[in-house]
Amino acid sequence: MIPRNMRLSRAHFAPTGPEKRSASPHFSLSVREAEKGGCAVVIGKKVAKLSVFRHLLKRRMASVIAPHCLPTRILIVYARPGAPTLDFPAIQKELGDLLVRALPQSAK
Numbered sequence: 001m002i003p004r005n006m007r008l009s010r011a012h013f014a015p016t017g018p019e020k021r022s023a024s025p026h027f028s029l030s031v032r033e034a035e036k037g038g039c040a041v042v043i044g045k046k047v048a049k050l051s052v053f054r055h056l057l058k059r060r061m062a063s064v065i066a067p068h069c070l071p072t073r074i075l076i077v078y079a080r081p082g083a084p085t086l087d088f089p090a091i092q093k094e095l096g097d098l099l100v101r102a103l104p105q106s107a108k
Contacts, residue, residue, distance in 0.1 A: 022102040026083040039069040
């Protein structure tokens with residue numbers, strides 16, 4: 001899980017500077033530098049209608065991105081349709097590839 005002090009509120013979602021976006025078939029990622037950073041996972045009802053599947057996917061996604069949360073970086077991951085059908089190793093691989101493409105080499 002993402003530590004409580006690293007979770008973002010909706011106020012942090014508004015872009016305040018340059019951001020790096022990256023996408024894959026099942027996920028989209030937004031990264032930008034900020035004074036108060038953190039991480040967030042967004043899963044809409046169009047992606048998974050039942051809350052059980054949204055929460056399961058959110059826990060899986062959060063466990064993959066949690067090590068990459070920094071106090072100086074805003075990291076937001078959006079789920080796309082088809083993401084709830086993936087198993088955990090597939091989510092790890094796809095999000096891992098996205099993070100490699102989007103994050104600066106020195107920050108990993």
